[in-house]
Amino acid sequence: MCFEHIVFNKKIIRGKEMKNKIVIVADFINEIVDEKGVFGAHNAKRVKDDKTMEKANQLIAWARENNIMIAHVKVGFSKDYKECSKVSPMFKQAPEYGVLQLDTWATDFHPNMDVQEHDIIITKHRVSALYGTNLEVILRANNVRDVIICGVSTSYVIESTVRELHDRDYSVTVVADACNASSQEAHEASLSNLNKIARIICVDNLLKGECFGN
Numbered sequence: 744m745c746f747e748h749i750v751f752n753k754k755i756i757r758g759k760e761m762k763n764k765i766v767i768v769a770d771f772i773n774e775i776v777d778e779k780g781v782f783g784a785h786n787a788k789r790v791k792d793d794k795t796m797e798k799a800n801q802l803i804a805w806a807r808e809n810n811i812m813i814a815h816v817k818v819g820f821s822k823d824y825k826e827c828s829k830v831s832p833m834f835k836q837a838p839e840y841g842v843l844q845l846d847t848w849a850t851d852f853h854p855n856m857d858v859q860e861h862d863i864i865i866t867k868h869r870v871s872a873l874y875g876t877n878l879e880v881i882l883r884a885n886n887v888r889d890v891i892i893c894g895v896s897t898s899y900v901i902e903s904t905v906r907e908l909h910d911r912d913y914s915v916t917v918v919a920d921a922c923n924a925s926s927q928e929a930h931e932a933s934l935s936n937l938n939k940i941a942r943i944i945c946v947d948n949l950l951k952g953e954c955f956g957n
Contacts (some may be wrong), residue, residue: 765887766806768799769816769872769894769901771856774842774849776895781842781849785925786895798921798946799893800857805950812885814863816872816894819843819850826868826875833870833899871903879911889914891949893921897933905941915941918949 774780778787
């Protein structure tokens with residue numbers, strides 16, 4: 744579902760405006776989006792039915808065509824789980840069940856995703872793509888001002904990362920149909936919240952050269 748009913752004031756992205764941008768593609772890893780993954784059991788059907796990965800790959804192709812940097816983000820922990828929170832309701836049981844372990848199938852990017860050797864890879868150990876990673880160092884080193892983001896889930900990595908980016912004075916665009924969550928209600932609620940601090944668009948609008956903002 745594209746949230747065109749909550750977006751306003753069309754803005755055109757062209758030419759020199761393509762500079763100083765990055766596309767962030769978050770948490771399209773097997774554990775989260777494959778039906779055999781622990782979290783994929785909740786997400787995979789919606790991701791497949793809504794063609795979320797196809798939409799994300801369209802966004803990636805657009806970025807490549809326009810020479811925009813692409814950063815793929817994954818969440819994971821070392822074999823000994825030394826980075827894993829012992830108090831987080833989301834992560835504290837990861838060591839017990841052996842989930843989200845780095846350098847395993849679980850944290851590989853899904854094979855349907857367009858990940859290439861020269862793309863930036865960010866590994867995170869919490870919900871946000873910014874917390875405890877080198878992402879902001881990369882953004883500042885490359886004079887990035889505008890961040891375009893998609894991923895799974897809208898309720899967690901997207902909402903958390905967008906809020907942090909907003910508070911660091913980045914202009915953020917969320918590609919709604921290249922995101923998904925465990926339920927349509929959760930997806931829509933997050934997009935409605937984020938509409939107050941980010942632009943919410945659909946990938947087709949982006950491909951047409953349109954960026955909708957508030």
